[in-house]
Amino acid sequence: MQFSSKLIENAVGEIAKLPGIGQKTALRLVMHLLKAPEEQSEQLSKAIVKMRQDIKFCQKCHHISDEEVCNICQSPRRDGAIICVVEESQDVMAVENTAQYFGHYHVLGGVISPIEGIGPSTLKISELIRRIEKAKEEDEPIKEVILALSPTMEGDTTAFYLTKKLRAFEDLKITTIARGIPVGGELEYTDEVTLGRSIQARVSFAD
Amino acid sequence: MQFSSKLIENAVGEIAKLPGIGQKTALRLVMHLLKAPEEQSEQLSKAIVKMRQDIKFCQKCHHISDEEVCNICQSPRRDGAIICVVEESQDVMAVENTAQYFGHYHVLGGVISPIEGIGPSTLKISELIRRIEKAKEEDEPIKEVILALSPTMEGDTTAFYLTKKLRAFEDLKITTIARGIPVGGELEYTDEVTLGRSIQARVSFAD
Numbered sequence: 116m117q118f119s120s121k122l123i124e125n126a127v128g129e130i131a132k133l134p135g136i137g138q139k140t141a142l143r144l145v146m147h148l149l150k151a152p153e154e155q156s157e158q159l160s161k162a163i164v165k166m167r168q169d170i171k172f173c174q175k176c177h178h179i180s181d182e183e184v185c186n187i188c189q190s191p192r193r194d195g196a197i198i199c200v201v202e203e204s205q206d207v208m209a210v211e212n213t214a215q216y217f218g219h220y221h222v223l224g225g226v227i228s229p230i231e232g233i234g235p236s237t238l239k240i241s242e243l244i245r246r247i248e249k250a251k252e253e254d255e256p257i258k259e260v261i262l263a264l265s266p267t268m269e270g271d272t273t274a275f276y277l278t279k280k281l282r283a284f285e286d287l288k289i290t291t292i293a294r295g296i297p298v299g300g301e302l303e304y305t306d307e308v309t310l311g312r313s314i315q316a317r318v319s320f321a322d
Numbered sequence: 323m324q325f326s327s328k329l330i331e332n333a334v335g336e337i338a339k340l341p342g343i344g345q346k347t348a349l350r351l352v353m354h355l356l357k358a359p360e361e362q363s364e365q366l367s368k369a370i371v372k373m374r375q376d377i378k379f380c381q382k383c384h385h386i387s388d389e390e391v392c393n394i395c396q397s398p399r400r401d402g403a404i405i406c407v408v409e410e411s412q413d414v415m416a417v418e419n420t421a422q423y424f425g426h427y428h429v430l431g432g433v434i435s436p437i438e439g440i441g442p443s444t445l446k447i448s449e450l451i452r453r454i455e456k457a458k459e460e461d462e463p464i465k466e467v468i469l470a471l472s473p474t475m476e477g478d479t480t481a482f483y484l485t486k487k488l489r490a491f492e493d494l495k496i497t498t499i500a501r502g503i504p505v506g507g508e509l510e511y512t513d514e515v516t517l518g519r520s521i522q523a524r525v526s527f528a529d
Contacts, residue, residue, distance in 0.1 A: 117415060117418050117419055118415065119385060119386060119387060119392055119393060119394065119411070119414065119415065119418070120377065120386050120387055120388045121388055122369075122372060122373040122376055122377055122388060123373060123377070123386060125369045125372070125373065126369040126370055126372075126373040128369070129362075129365055129366040129369040129370070130366065130369075130370075132362065132366070133351050133354060133355075133366075134350065134351070134354050135347070135350070136351075140342070142412060142415070143341065143342070143412075144340050144341070144343075145373065146410065146411065146412055147340060147341050148340075148370065148373075148374055149373075149374065149377060149386065153374055153375065155336075155339065156370050156371055156373075156374035157371060157374075158336055159336040159337065159339070159340075159367075159370060160366075160367035160368070160370050160371045161367070162329075162332045162333040162335070162336040162337075163333055163336070163337075163355065163363050163366060163367050164363055164364060164367045165329060165332070165333075166329040166330060166332065166333040166352065166355070166356075166363075167355055167356065167360050167363035167364075168360065169329055170327065170329055170330070170356060178326060179326060179327050179330060179356065180326060180327055181327045181328055181329055185326055186326060187326065203353065204326070204353065205349060205350075205353055207326065208324060208325065208326065208349070211324050211326075212324055
């Protein structure tokens with residue numbers, strides 16, 4: 116694409132580096148910013164830089180946080196004996212939005228993916244092990260680890276690896292989130308693997 | 323949506339102000355920036371602010387430009403006797419990308435739309451009239467004005483208004499870009515108005 120201005124070209128180039136945004140969309144955003152008041156561009160830029168520079172990761176669960184230890188880990192109303200293991204910080208937000216979980220989290224920072232060169236050592240797996248060990252030493256043992264990973268090849272591999280490692284701890288319950296038909300989903304259009312699993316893992320109707 | 327961090331919340335809020343970007347997409351972009359090197363966020367922010375602060379509009383054709391007069395208006399290789407009237411700067415880029423036009427442009431900055439409160443005085447229509455008058459005085463008269471507006475209600479209204487105004491100039495040819503079936507389009511799926519116009523405006527096959 117040809118641009119009449121170097122300034123536009125630079126801005127479009129930078130915006131188009133973001134995932135899912137091509138040159139045409141980037142140009143549309145740039146044109147929007149040009150029409151909008153100058154403060155909007157300034158606020159946008161400030162928010163991005165400040166976010167990137169000042170963001171911290173919770174020392175305990177590795178979730179993004181404004182402080183050294185995140186709100187969830189600090190909260191006295193949450194049950195520290197349960198850890199929900201997730202891939203990314205977005206997953207913590209997704210689980211939090213359900214308002215159905217009141218334990219702590221552990222953000223792995225990805226899943227095992229040999230193709231992308233992500234092995235167990237790249238992830239926060241040893242940190243999870245140490246966290247469980249430390250809790251045991253402090254006489255506040257972790258009772259349950261919930262694996263809330265995506266039901267993909269990589270997610271299942273990671274879950275399998277974690278289960279093998281976590282079995283070393285006695286009295287630690289290892290669970291995984293239920294697979295099944297999404298609420299509001301049509302039975303007829305559900306893939307056979309999901310439907311098969313949801314039949315195998317059927318629950319009593321009173322639940 | 324709940325965010326664990328004020329910094330994330332601010333950044334997501336600012337990004338979600340952009341057209342076509344919701345909170346979920348904004349969060350995905352923020353997470354991408356968090357994973358990418360810090361320089362990417364800095365470059366993105368700088369490019370946006372610099373673009374917004376330093377951008378100029380060509381004094382002659384009102385196209386976005388890095389200088390007082392844009393490259394197109396300055397170029398000695400372009401025919402200043404033809405003016406292509408477009409709605410926005412994006413349209414100039416679109417026509418430029420065809421590499422089929424070698425005249426000048428005039429960016430109206432919108433189209434007449436009473437619903438949105440855009441009347442003829444909001445647009446650069448009087449500037450276009452003055453430009454044609456000035457060219458006449460300088461003995462370098464404009465020979466042709468091409469109306470390259472969108473074939474919508476607003477675009478057609480604007481074209482009609484402009485034609486009425488421009489008829490006052492003798493020896494000024496007023497043309498509009500051809501409506502018809504897009505190259506690669508299927509005849510069978512073309513709407514009847516477009517197909518009807520393309521039959522009426524049929525051209526000899528040698529063209």
